Amino acid sequence: MTNSAAGNQKDSRISEEQIAAGRKAYELDRAHVFHSWSAQGSLDPMTVLDAEGSWIWDGDGNKLLDLTGQLVFTNAGHKHPKIVAAIKEQAEKLPTIAPQHVNEARSEAARLITGLVHEKLNHVFFTNGGADANEHAVRMARLHTGKRKVLSAYRSYHGGTQLAVNLTGDPRRIANDDDAGVTHFFPAYTYRSHFRPADAQEWTEAQEAERALAHLRDVIQLEGPAQIAALILEAIPGTAGIYVPPVDYIKGARELCDEFGLVLIMDEVMAGFGRSGKWFAHQHFGVEPDLVTFAKGVNSGYVPLGGVIISDEIYASFTDRVYPGGLTYSGHPLAAAAAVATINAMTEESMVENAARIGEEIIGPGLEKIKANHASVGDVRGVGAFWAIELVRDKATREPLAPYGQTPPIMNELVSAAKAKGVLPFMNMTRLHLCPPLNVTEDEIRFGLEVLDEVL
Numbered sequence: 001m002t003n004s005a006a007g008n009q010k011d012s013r014i015s016e017e018q019i020a021a022g023r024k025a026y027e028l029d030r031a032h033v034f035h036s037w038s039a040q041g042s043l044d045p046m047t048v049l050d051a052e053g054s055w056i057w058d059g060d061g062n063k064l065l066d067l068t069g070q071l072v073f074t075n076a077g078h079k080h081p082k083i084v085a086a087i088k089e090q091a092e093k094l095p096t097i098a099p100q101h102v103n104e105a106r107s108e109a110a111r112l113i114t115g116l117v118h119e120k121l122n123h124v125f126f127t128n129g130g131a132d133a134n135e136h137a138v139r140m141a142r143l144h145t146g147k148r149k150v151l152s153a154y155r156s157y158h159g160g161t162q163l164a165v166n167l168t169g170d171p172r173r174i175a176n177d178d179d180a181g182v183t184h185f186f187p188a189y190t191y192r193s194h195f196r197p198a199d200a201q202e203w204t205e206a207q208e209a210e211r212a213l214a215h216l217r218d219v220i221q222l223e224g225p226a227q228i229a230a231l232i233l234e235a236i237p238g239t240a241g242i243y244v245p246p247v248d249y250i251k252g253a254r255e256l257c258d259e260f261g262l263v264l265i266m267d268e269v270m271a272g273f274g275r276s277g278k279w280f281a282h283q284h285f286g287v288e289p290d291l292v293t294f295a296k297g298v299n300s301g302y303v304p305l306g307g308v309i310i311s312d313e314i315y316a317s318f319t320d321r322v323y324p325g326g327l328t329y330s331g332h333p334l335a336a337a338a339a340v341a342t343i344n345a346m347t348e349e350s351m352v353e354n355a356a357r358i359g360e361e362i363i364g365p366g367l368e369k370i371k372a373n374h375a376s377v378g379d380v381r382g383v384g385a386f387w388a389i390e391l392v393r394d395k396a397t398r399e400p401l402a403p404y405g406q407t408p409p410i411m412n413e414l415v416s417a418a419k420a421k422g423v424l425p426f427m428n429m430t431r432l433h434l435c436p437p438l439n440v441t442e443d444e445i446r447f448g449l450e451v452l453d454e455v456l
């Protein structure tokens with residue numbers, strides 16, 4: 001175990017002054033900050049005083065192994081010196097400039113990003129994050145095809161703005177807008193299949209893919225292909241449970257888009273930039289999307305940045321007519337410089353390869369052991385540095401620990417127990433998500449798995 005100072009005990013790195021400043025910040029937060037997706041009155045947010053590599057230090061100075069990736073964006077870890085230096089350098093050179101001007105950092109970021117995807121994706125429209133990237137991708141698809149409807153999967157997350165939340169396939173569509181033009185379908189999800197007959201003894205990935213594709217074909221035909229602009233998919237859905245679909249499902253979805261003239265938008269906001277052990281999750285499936293949306297890991301979240309990578313065919317739609325949309329901070333120099341530094345650091349330090357190896361050799365086998373050890377662990381799944389543990393009441397029937405959308409109190413107890421032992425996992429309803437930095441070390445991840453095994 002390498003984590004000598006982890007757990008419920010102040011680490012010497014943190015001073016009393018820092019702790020006092022953190023307490024003041026907490027009071028000001030509760031007095032003046034309105035938090036996302038939260039009942040403000042019941043909140044007790046954790047203060048973070050410092051962070052480096054795979055570790056963060058909480059408001060009491062406790063050192064915690066950060067398995068959350070924050071909201072799955074610290075792909076290069078906390079406070080990476082190359083990214084910090086690039087931001088500082090850019091701030092001194094040209095801290096800001098409007099998007100109609102060329103800036104070196106944005107041009108280089110666009111070159112690097114388009115170099116990571118298939119050869120027909122050559123332009124980037126920069127946004128401030130993932131939701132606005134999806135909003136713009138859908139607008140581009142609608143203008144390109146002259147059609148309006150969009151198909152999106154249940155058990156998906158596409159962002160918190162108006163259209164993005166309507167694309168999202170869960171009850172977060174609280175701001176449900178009947179005019180959003182979005183139709184939902186059931187995706188392939190073998191562990192909680194919508195297609196598996198109740199009396200099936202066995203259910204394979206191939207059966208799931210076949211039935212899910214037949215359903216998608218039906219949805220396309222019944223909604224009317226002449227009215228559908230696009231299909232948006234997370235190649236590996238993240239927020240909804242990090243469930244890796246069968247290869248044939250994603251391939252089949254691409255084929256259906258080709259058959260019926262739909263633009264395929266791959267939402268790589270969470271799964272992209274190495275998280276899955278490849279630069280983009282769709283690359284596990286050998287498909288070529290028409291539009292790819294990204295954010296988060298592109299610059300490890302050091303400065304807000306997102307975007308849409310656009311195929312040459314869709315780009316050509318806008319050579320003689322105006323694309324009606326833009327953002328003041330599109331390709332902001334500080335964010336773009338952080339992206340250039342992140343992508344270069346990931347390449348130089350083989351972070352994507354490290355994520356693939358650690359996932360295959362340590363996290364996957366470690367989680368399988370945890371599953372075997374605990375009656376409450378129904379499913380463990382993932383790839384690269386992108387994993388979930390799903391908790392159940394009954395392993396055989398797969399009865400969930402709580403109905404969909406609810407977080408039973410035991411989940412909070414689990415996270416508290418893990419924190420007391422120096423590990424911070426991400427809790428999502430009845431699941432724990434493990435999304436360490438791609439450069440996490442073997443010792444660190446072994447320590448994290450050991451603690452999770454103990455607290456489970």
Ligand code: PLP
Pocket residue numbers: 071128129130131132134157158159160234238239267268269270271295296306
């Ligand atoms: N798409 C996916 C797949 C996401 O996971 C997220 C955020 O978690 C978004 C879109 C929204 O991104 P943002 O919060 O940057 O708007």
